[in-house]
Amino acid sequence: MVLPTNAAPFLTVRKLVKSFRRRSGLTGRTQEVQALRGVDLELQAGQTLAIVGASGAGKSTLARCIAGLDPPDSGEVVLGGRKPAHREVQMIFQDPGASLNPRFTVEEALAEPIEIRGNARSVILDRLAQVGLPETAASRLTSQLSGGQKARLALARALAALDDRVPCVLILDESLASLDLSVQAQMINLLVDLQQLRGLAYILIAHDLSLAAHLADEVAVLHAGRIVERGAPHQLFQKPDHPHFQELIAATLAWDEDV
């Protein structure tokens, strides 16, 4: 999996800066937290980029900025020459189950993003089949689904919100971390199949390095709001340059040996 370096990048992130003001309740003093301090990234269509880093490194903020949910303070996200629209970049959240409205049926949950695009409802059953949910699930409430089914539905909904006709980006913000291992494996297979089928580009936000190594074409290491290291997974894991990444790898290995 060597990157085609001569191809023009499909998604570009330039000098992204984002800080939050946190106000402590009692004293009313504001404290500025710099989550992103100038992040540059490129992503090719149909490829998978993993962003790894310890908690607090700014991974989720980066994901939200790319998805257009938080406006960056400065810098820009460019897709196909302009700011990406909701139908081009979608995100699956940390807890896919909690991101579903519990009072909607599966059908309604899928219809919401589809209807506002003006697409036909026949697409719904199509999307269900795509993620391996049975047609009979359509009339059930989302709150009645199992964890694995909820994850599939969240994926189906993100797909429903995306435009079929153009290459799209799907961001997975630790979406697989809350699932048990067998469901996680099913989801990974599903994601790989969908990538081949629809030419989706994935941004995989992960603290689990083995998952990143398994799925990604490229891994970027985020530390304290900056990308400190980038490269193909096999290169990075064999010869990590940045001390922080060395630590991350060591921690993962130690954990793997414990298990």
Added chain:
Amino acid sequence: MSKRYLVRRLLHALFLLAGISLLSFVLLELAPGDFLGEAKLNPQLGPQTLAALRQQYGMNQSLPQKYVRWLGSVADGSFGVSFAYNLPVSTLLWPRARKTLQLTLASLFLSWLIALPLGVWSAAGRDGWLDRGVRAATSALVALPDLVLACLVLFVAVRMGWYRSGDAALPVTVLVLAALPALVRHVRSAVLDVSGQPYIRAARSHGISGARLWFRWLLPAAANPLASLFGLSVAGLISSSLLVETILGWPGLGPLFLEAIAARDFYLVIGPVMLSAAFLIAGVLLGDLLLYALDPRIRVDT
């Protein structure tokens, strides 16, 4: 709506009413003094007359005997006899109850009608000028006891020449002002609570916004805690109503109840107590039915 659920709830309500009546009987019996307490001091009434009156009113019966007799009177619809008026409690109670009900229903309707848009609006423009104004006003109103509020409204109405005896506007104003702060604050916090939910954030990320987000996502989700609050607001309004009626001279249950307590007119106290309890239970039941109608998850579970 399953019929069984409704029947179960109604039976439950009946048991609750029985329990409340029993408790009221015991508590009233334990309270010192009775209706003839003052008559004892009257030199014109001899001990024989008093004993005869006691016999006539059934006051020397034991508590279980009294209770059973009262249950019988409930069955025939008279709800016991008032010692002071020498009339069946029901003939005194119903016209008064109608007056109280008019007041509470009007206030219930009006206060929710105002609280819902105000709370939603306040939450939508969080920390804006309206939100700050609403928060300040509700804080001030919450701190004001009903009694003070009623006196204040009465004072203003008399000064401005608005006061007319028997006009419902005054007590309704007081009741709405008394109920409003809690309702507005609950509506506001329910909406804010819901808008922080992960699935609302997800909806926004799918590009859902505006009226669709409000009417299909935010408001249905915020309605759940408010449906439960609806039942409680009935209870709050009734208990405020008893006080406000007495202050503003509205011929509802309030003045009758107070008078009956002062005179230790046993069955005339029990009557309004039972009636308020019935209103309260009806309010809570209504809130639950509302919840049932609003939330598809509950329909699945029951």
